[in-house]
Amino acid sequence: MEADQCKLKVDSYFMHFTGYQPQSSRAEFCEDIPEVGRTIIVLDFVDESLRDIPVSVNLARDDGVQRMEMTNTPSSILYIPPRKYPNGTIKIDVNFEKAGRYVGMVAIEHRGQSVANFPFDVGRGWSLIRLLAWCLVIVSGAVGTFLWARRRYSIGRELSWANHR
Amino acid sequence: MRTRTVQFYDVHFSKTDVKVNERFELTGKFRLMEDWPDAVTPPDIVFVSSVSPGPTIARVETYLNGEPARQSFAKLELGRDYDFRMVLEGRTSGSSHIHPSISIKGSGPLVGPGQWINISGDAHSFAFPIKTMTGLQIDDLQTFGLTNAIGWHVAWLAVAAAWLLFWLVRPLFLPRWLVLQKGREDLLVSLRDTGVGIIVAAIVLVMVFGGYVRANQEYPYNVPLQSGLNKVAPRPASPADAEVKVISATYDVPGRSMRLATRITNKGSEPLSIGELTTANIRFLNQGLPAAIANVDPTYPRDLVARTGLELSSDTPINPGETREVLVEATDAVWELERLVSFLTDVDSKFGGLLLLYTPNGKRVIAEMGGPIVPVFTELK
Numbered sequence: 001m002e003a004d005q006c007k008l009k010v011d012s013y014f015m016h017f018t019g020y021q022p023q024s025s026r027a028e029f030c031e032d033i034p035e036v037g038r039t040i041i042v043l044d045f046v047d048e049s050l051r052d053i054p055v056s057v058n059l060a061r062d063d064g065v066q067r068m069e070m071t072n073t074p075s076s077i078l079y080i081p082p083r084k085y086p087n088g089t090i091k092i093d094v095n096f097e098k099a100g101r102y103v104g105m106v107a108i109e110h111r112g113q114s115v116a117n118f119p120f121d122v123g124r125g126w127s128l129i130r131l132l133a134w135c136l137v138i139v140s141g142a143v144g145t146f147l148w149a150r151r152r153y154s155i156g157r158e159l160s161w162a163n164h165r
Numbered sequence: 166m167r168t169r170t171v172q173f174y175d176v177h178f179s180k181t182d183v184k185v186n187e188r189f190e191l192t193g194k195f196r197l198m199e200d201w202p203d204a205v206t207p208p209d210i211v212f213v214s215s216v217s218p219g220p221t222i223a224r225v226e227t228y229l230n231g232e233p234a235r236q237s238f239a240k241l242e243l244g245r246d247y248d249f250r251m252v253l254e255g256r257t258s259g260s261s262h263i264h265p266s267i268s269i270k271g272s273g274p275l276v277g278p279g280q281w282i283n284i285s286g287d288a289h290s291f292a293f294p295i296k297t298m299t300g301l302q303i304d305d306l307q308t309f310g311l312t313n314a315i316g317w318h319v320a321w322l323a324v325a326a327a328w329l330l331f332w333l334v335r336p337l338f339l340p341r342w343l344v345l346q347k348g349r350e351d352l353l354v355s356l357r358d359t360g361v362g363i364i365v366a367a368i369v370l371v372m373v374f375g376g377y378v379r380a381n382q383e384y385p386y387n388v389p390l391q392s393g394l395n396k397v398a399p400r401p402a403s404p405a406d407a408e409v410k411v412i413s414a415t416y417d418v419p420g421r422s423m424r425l426a427t428r429i430t431n432k433g434s435e436p437l438s439i440g441e442l443t444t445a446n447i448r449f450l451n452q453g454l455p456a457a458i459a460n461v462d463p464t465y466p467r468d469l470v471a472r473t474g475l476e477l478s479s480d481t482p483i484n485p486g487e488t489r490e491v492l493v494e495a496t497d498a499v500w501e502l503e504r505l506v507s508f509l510t511d512v513d514s515k516f517g518g519l520l521l522l523y524t525p526n527g528k529r530v531i532a533e534m535g536g537p538i539v540p541v542f543t544e545l546k
């Protein structure tokens with residue numbers, strides 16, 4: 001866990017973030033969610049003592065204007081009020097209907113409230129248009145390389161023929 | 166893999182707070198799983214040891230089934246149990262995570278449960294005195310022969326550096342290659358070069374043989390490094406009072422929950438209650454069974470004991486001769502945190518573990534279990 005890239009720090013405690021979209025892939029996501037649709041986000045408590053502390057979660061659209069609040073605001077798409085998780089894991093089942101920038105907020109109620117934010121993008125994964133764009137780039141590169149090589153070859157042949165003459 | 170290789174149990178640390186130079190014991194048992202994975206080399210050559218973050222402790226003695234474990238052991242048997250005992254000593258101050266470890270040639274170390282050991286005191290005051298079989302008293306094994314080792318290294322480095330310098334100050338590759346091309350090899354090695362070569366060879370021989378004679382005079386009695394393998398019999402097999410078959414097993418990936426449909430047969434003469442599922446050092450306890458709770462050593466790492474324990478579809482004892490199907494559920498973040506869940510990507514999606522059952526008077530019966538496991542997303546709507 002020391003080298004964990006998907007770690008989230010709240011106060012002095014650590015959580016491990018994992019995202020799943022089992023309807024489209026069996027992969028685990030660490031930060032951004034590639035597709036819109038049903039998503040399961042799991043937060044595992046790395047620190048044992050977090051199991052005794054009430055934790056709340058707020059997932060909201062990041063419109064860049066509104067200050068993020070740890071309450072159920074109009075921009076929230078999911079809010080889980082403070083509660084304890086003796087199993088050490090929070091499972092968030094959420095449906096992202098629109099692509100865009102979102103922010104997750106996790107708060108712990110321990111000696112006051114401490115909040116951690118984890119911004120992430122949704123629906124900016126390997127869409128069909130991006131896939132086609134990349135295919136176009138690769139095919140263009142291959143065709144360009146072929147034309148360049150053919151030109152070099154023909155110049156070489158012409159020079160060699162001129163030398164013979 | 167870790168759920169199907171070595172299962173440590175009854176691990177006990179005699180102390181968790183020690184001073185520098187203070188000894189403590191690490192004891193326990195382990196089961197080598199019958200369903201050993203094909204991808205892991207079998208335990209044909211095994212070394213019992215401890216794992217610590219650097220030289221924070223010194224290992225003074227190690228025993229496997231009561232036999233000294235200075236060397237590796239050959240051909241440990243699958244499906245059998247062994248017990249170990251290590252005498253360790255605090256060396257550098259700080260908090261160190263200490264594990265028992267079984268190193269298997271070809272596979273590497275398989276570590277047992279780790280506990281934080283707080284070592285206090287001054288690391289400079291650490292000493293490791295021993296008395297050899299010839300009566301030589303060594304005050305501190307850490308620094309014994311250090312001057313000698315440094316002296317020999319310096320002497321050899323000096324000879325090597327002089328020899329290298331002798332050739333480096335002369336024309337190097339290209340001039341020598343050109344001379345070779347001209348067919349004048351005779352110019353490459355002069356009479357002076359040959360003379361210097363003979364002197365250096367003589368110095369090397371004198372150092373080797375002189376060192377050998379001096380060491381023999383100083384230490385006339387010595388024992389070669391022990392590289393042979395020991396053999397040890399496993400612990401006596403306990404009667405197979407319970408048979409556990411896994412009918413189906415699933416792992417709820419986002420729920421961090423392993424769900425097992427088991428068929429348990431009581432082949433003993435007393436009723437049996439399910440007390441614990443243990444695998445890869447993680448323990449799920451039936452919290453309604455006092456014998457299972459009492460079996461948890463106070464020094465066992467608390468982060469490896471799942472807080473909410475084991476959920477069972479049937480908690481009543483299984484009578485002698487009875488076969489019962491029981492659903493067993495073990496849920497905790499520890500599956501993910503201990504990196505035990507590779508079912509999504511493994512080509513060999515199998516698991517293993519030990520089911521601990523108890524008679525009414527607290528006698529423990531250990532049953533090995535395991536089988537294929539399927540990852541699921543049960544909460545998906």
